[in-house]
Amino acid sequence: MSPNAMLDDPTGPVYIRTSGGMPYPPASAPLPLGIAPRQVILRDRVTIATIVPFSSPAQVPLTLLAYLSDQLNREIEKGDTYPMIDALPLEDFGPYWFGVFGAVMILGDVRDVGQVHHMSSTGHDWEKECLGSFYIKPNYPGRSSHVCNGGFLVTDGARNRGVGRLMGETYLDYAPRLGYTYSVFNLVYETNVVSCRIWDALGFKRIGRVKGCGNLKSYPNELVDAIIYGRELGQDEDFVSEERFDKIRFYLKNGKYPNGADRAEKSRLRSAATHYKLLPGDPGKQDRLMLKGKEVISDAQQQYEIAREIHHKSHGGINKTTAAIAELYHWVRIKETVSQVIRNCPECSEMNKGQAAARALRNHLPTTPGGSTNPHFQPENERSLSPSDQIQMEAAQQQQQSAEQVENSNHQSYSIPHQYNHFDMPLDPALMDGSNHASLADLPPSPFLAAGQGLPMPQLPNLDMSGQNLPAPVAMMTSEMEGVEHERAPTAREELRRRLTRAAGYAKRMG
Numbered sequence: 001m002s003p004n005a006m007l008d009d010p011t012g013p014v015y016i017r018t019s020g021g022m023p024y025p026p027a028s029a030p031l032p033l034g035i036a037p038r039q040v041i042l043r044d045r046v047t048i049a050t051i052v053p054f055s056s057p058a059q060v061p062l063t064l065l066a067y068l069s070d071q072l073n074r075e076i077e078k079g080d081t082y083p084m085i086d087a088l089p090l091e092d093f094g095p096y097w098f099g100v101f102g103a104v105m106i107l108g109d110v111r112d113v114g115q116v117h118h119m120s121s122t123g124h125d126w127e128k129e130c131l132g133s134f135y136i137k138p139n140y141p142g143r144s145s146h147v148c149n150g151g152f153l154v155t156d157g158a159r160n161r162g163v164g165r166l167m168g169e170t171y172l173d174y175a176p177r178l179g180y181t182y183s184v185f186n187l188v189y190e191t192n193v194v195s196c197r198i199w200d201a202l203g204f205k206r207i208g209r210v211k212g213c214g215n216l217k218s219y220p221n222e223l224v225d226a227i228i229y230g231r232e233l234g235q236d237e238d239f240v241s242e243e244r245f246d247k248i249r250f251y252l253k254n255g256k257y258p259n260g261a262d263r264a265e266k267s268r269l270r271s272a273a274t275h276y277k278l279l280p281g282d283p284g285k286q287d288r289l290m291l292k293g294k295e296v297i298s299d300a301q302q303q304y305e306i307a308r309e310i311h312h313k314s315h316g317g318i319n320k321t322t323a324a325i326a327e328l329y330h331w332v333r334i335k336e337t338v339s340q341v342i343r344n345c346p347e348c349s350e351m352n353k354g355q356a357a358a359r360a361l362r363n364h365l366p367t368t369p370g371g372s373t374n375p376h377f378q379p380e381n382e383r384s385l386s387p388s389d390q391i392q393m394e395a396a397q398q399q400q401q402s403a404e405q406v407e408n409s410n411h412q413s414y415s416i417p418h419q420y421n422h423f424d425m426p427l428d429p430a431l432m433d434g435s436n437h438a439s440l441a442d443l444p445p446s447p448f449l450a451a452g453q454g455l456p457m458p459q460l461p462n463l464d465m466s467g468q469n470l471p472a473p474v475a476m477m478t479s480e481m482e483g484v485e486h487e488r489a490p491t492a493r494e495e496l497r498r499r500l501t502r503a504a505g506y507a508k509r510m511g
């Protein structure tokens with residue numbers, strides 16, 4: 001299987017998403033919630049593998065980077081799936097494949113990126129243990145960068161084991177969490193039947209055909225058509241709803257599909273079943289459905305009872321209570337349930353009056369720079385713990401601090417609160433857009449950079465480490481923001497600051 005895309009020039013600059021829903025990801029930022037290593041089972045139904053996500057080439061062990069680069073070059077050399085003719089040098093491969101977001105499928109149960117580095121340093125053989133890789137990046141620049149594109153690579157030893165299909169399913173899981181709303185594969189040669197079969201099965205539509213697009217090595221006497229595939233992302237709303245959990249429960253318990261499940265739903269169920277498991281419940285109760293160690297609660301009444309019980313322990317606010325619940329339980333809109341519980345809590349009703357002002361303030365938050373109202377910043381409409389939710393939570397927490405503290409807050413304030421981050425991806429301070437470059441030396445070193453010591457770092461021509469060409473420190477920008485024209489879209493952190501600065505202004509006028 002192969003790649004789809006490659007409209008872009010592999011040696012060109014790395015574009016990140018600057019349109020669609022906020023927050024926009026700063027380069028090399030921590031991964032959003034929900035983007036965590038994902039365990040999968042191969043076609044033999046026995047072999048376990050893990051798809052490990054990376055948000056920067058610097059997080060990938062050099063040995064693994066070199067192996068994947070070699071694999072891509074072999075594919076290019078074969079001349080049947082990728083449009084490039086020349087091999088890509090290693091220093092270009094890193095930013096090209098992992099510059100925005102990349103994932104690697106590795107044999108076995110891999111906890112986190114740290115373990116991948118450990119495997120690298122203890123001489124694991126990637127030829128045996130690395131099964132494939134894919135990237136997700138904007139398919140277009142700027143105002144259309146919320147439409148993404150993927151490139152896929154199945155390694156030599158991993159063919160015919162269901163690896164491509166599993167990566168495709170994971171792509172559909174990760175891409176909407178990264179803020180993309182639609183996926184385009186620009187260039188799937190029609191002769192690449194393995195790829196075409198996967199995209200057809202995963203609900204991609206053939207939205208175009210480019211006649212005679214490929215002058216491929218195996219077809220020297222003809223020009224091969226290319227298919228353009230398109231698919232909406234995150235459209236499986238009903239599948240995310242609570243009834244979905246009941247279907248998964250049914251499937252796990254009975255080993256068969258619920259009545260009326262169509263082909264797409266069957267596929268989703270098989271995929272979901274790799275993340276969920278059933279544990280025996282209390283006597284007389286049904287089995288407990290578990291997702292990554294958390295109990296899935298699909299009954300609305302039960303959700304309310306749990307939220308009330310946890311809230312009543314300490315009468316914490318929405319964010320604190322939501323976080324406490326999310327440590328033990330999973331359902332789709334925890335925050336909405338909590339907000340309902342707090343509204344109905346007699347003890348908190350006094351405090352609610354005091355918080356009404358804060359809430360009013362939050363409702364006055366400005367719209368996105370494009371001028372459209374952003375539903376993600378209205379807490380009541382929030383999905384539980386979406387990435388924008390985390391920013392929202394931070395915003396709420398920071399509003400409680402003085403404006404002065406906000407001005408002085410260092411780059412730590414961007415990092416996601418510990419309890420919300422399943423996957424503790426460290427920041428690479430040198431690569432983090434918008435961090436305070438003057439004090440880089442004072443920041444703790446990235447453990448992954450440390451893990452790579454002794455090996456030469458790959459050259460990353462598109463990432464200026466010196467700091468000279470990087471944007472001005474954020475604190476300076478905040479005061480000048482309104483009057484200055486920016487070529488670059490604001491990073492999530494800058495956007496947050498802008499909102500906080502304005503919010504502080506509202507607060508002053510109100511107070």
Ligand SMILES: [Zn+2]
Pocket residue numbers: 311312315316342345346347348
């Ligand atoms: Zn209360």
